[in-house]
Amino acid sequence: MSRLSIILPAKNEAEGLRKTLPALRGQFPDAELIVVDDGSTDETAVVAADHGARVLRSPYSMGNGAAIKRGARAASGDILVFMDADGQHDPACIPLLLEKLDEGYDMVVGARDGSGQANFHRGLANGFYNWLATRMTGHEIKDLTSGFRAARADRFREFLHLLPNGFSYPTTSTMAFFRSAYPVAYVPIPVARRVGNGSHIRPIKDGIRFLLIIFKIATLFSPLKLFAPIAAAFFAIGLGYYGYTFATMHRLTNMSTLLFSASVIIFLIGLISEQITNLTYRRDA
Template identity: 55%
Template sequence: MDKASGVEVTVLMPAYNEEKSIGRTVRRVRELYPDFEILVVDDGSTDKTVQEAMDAGANVWPHPYNIGNGAAIKSGLRVAKGEWIVMMDADGQHNPEDIKLLLEHKERYDLVVGARSKKSKTSLHRDLANTFYNKIASYVTKFRIEDLTSGFRLVRRRVVADFIYLLPNTFSYPTTLTMAYLRMGRSLKYVPIVSKKRVGKSKIRLIEDGIRFLLIIFKIATLFSPMRLFLPLSCALFSTGLGYYLYTYVTQSRFTNMSALLFSTSVIIFMIGLVSEQITQMRYDRVK
């Protein structure tokens, strides 16, 4: 428990134009966990989100204008009073009853994430996209990622403070947080949950935010584990150059410029990977 505030757990909800669901969600959390701080960070809503949240009993931290879902999370992490912070959506997707499932593992794991099961009310195209992201992230982190983009998660305030500067202002903050924790040697636990269909229209844009999620994965990979990307690319170019050289040697009895280009490019990429790995190691040494 945070001795200064007397609050053990903060339930953090980023919200943007969620007047239809925020009040009901806050009231249910309040009923189940009366001792928890409920913190709603309003990201510049133009409807009655702020008033609905306040009437339901939440502490509200407003942004003057819409900055982004990730920016709301960062603001909440900075001002939350609890030692443990539960992040959940304000749109009705996450069941407040499931908060206790995350808290059961708080003493053993640094990050506990609610992984949406097959019974969850999710669309097919998002399920396919999430499966794709999970596969790539699992390769980069060498850990089986079950739900990379889930926004229902539990963190310890003093641990997550080291990662706030990495988080983007957009919906891709869960991706960044998950991969950063894993690459820095922090422990992660997935807990199966069943999410409901959100109230209102989703603010995630499939193509634009999907590309952003993918770029975030590669960004974090190069930031924390660059050789997982550079080495396969270098080997692929070297193998292509070797294969092309063997082909031209057999058919034309010569070494071509294309083979030389592929060989030299593979070496350059490999060396860039080595330098990046050294820079990454220095970052490890500076983090608590």
């Protein structure tokens, strides 16, 4: 029987852990509970230890993704479950994720509905991220940024070197699984109001950062799907401008030549990136 490791990254989440850990221990008495204390200044580590969790402490804050990586490396289970420590994720939903894993999936993500988003703007941004990632991968992605997920440990550890230290580990891991042809499933989950301190996410700064990460992951996942449309746009603009200048001045201008050259260069960069991506995802690379 597979052993379960439940990993909770936590930064100043003492209040949330007082609610979450007893529920987890009651639901999964034999599971390995790992709390990664990301430089907390409250009683996060003490509360976690008091409830029987294994505590990994960082001397300073390294980020949510860094905590996930530390927890995944230290876990001894065959199945890894990642969830927030702030009380938003219901431990009673974990069996739903595990049941889906038993159907042959390598990762199962808890997908929030519109009511599970922190606010309207966050929900709108996540909707855009889901749409863009769906276009890039060719698979429907229902919740790209959900931190509540279960994965097979050996599969997840293959991509630890790709995960950033910040808040975008869900984005990176999801797209990496799709890129490597590891099946991913989604199950709908409810999300409660967080306990304790406010969210550590800064809407504007982290929103821009998430958008940049999406494009970085796109170049890592399927570069031609990003570079080819840009190259085609430059070529179309150059062709349109050439048609205009030929009709009005009967000549090819430097601007049209520059746009044509840019489209070719961008397309070739995309081809090279595609080859690098193939090497990145080779099992023996």
